[in-house]
Amino acid sequence: MRRRQLLHYLVAQAALGGSIGSLTGCGTLLHGERRGQRHSGQIDWKVAALNGLGLVFFFVPGVIAFAVDFYTGAIYLPGSYAKAGLQRTTLPPDQLTASQVEQVVAQHVGQPVSLQTPTARLSLLTHIDQFDEQCQRHRSDSEFGHAVRSFFSKWTPA
Numbered sequence: 001m002r003r004r005q006l007l008h009y010l011v012a013q014a015a016l017g018g019s020i021g022s023l024t025g026c027g028t029l030l031h032g033e034r035r036g037q038r039h040s041g042q043i044d045w046k047v048a049a050l051n052g053l054g055l056v057f058f059f060v061p062g063v064i065a066f067a068v069d070f071y072t073g074a075i076y077l078p079g080s081y082a083k084a085g086l087q088r089t090t091l092p093p094d095q096l097t098a099s100q101v102e103q104v105v106a107q108h109v110g111q112p113v114s115l116q117t118p119t120a121r122l123s124l125l126t127h128i129d130q131f132d133e134q135c136q137r138h139r140s141d142s143e144f145g146h147a148v149r150s151f152f153s154k155w156t157p158a
Helices: 002-022 026-030 045-057 059-072 098-109 128-140 148-153
Strands: none
Touching (some): 026 045
């Protein structure tokens, strides 16, 4: 008799966990940091495909998953992925200073930018196609790139 009770308990727990999991969106589960972000307008097709699988196999939970991900914003790529907003800007070496870079970037993004934080790191981007990879590397490795002072000391005329 105990075996049957244990089996019922395990099945009930699995069903409860599956129900809760199916009532949230894949983007919300996989990319919790995206919840509440500003919508970039670009859908993460990996998240949409996973939600679509839920839609194919279980219609109502799939619809709920899409609704949750659209509502929370987790289905959208982060704003840094909006490549249309990227613009190449060059500065002559004699103007390459932290304050000049802050000013140029602030003009482009429309809000103040500061490189004076202790965790700020800079790296050279040789080609625009490397932007996503390099951003990801900066996020995952706090030692990647150069400290602001050492980065600009390379460009200061001796």
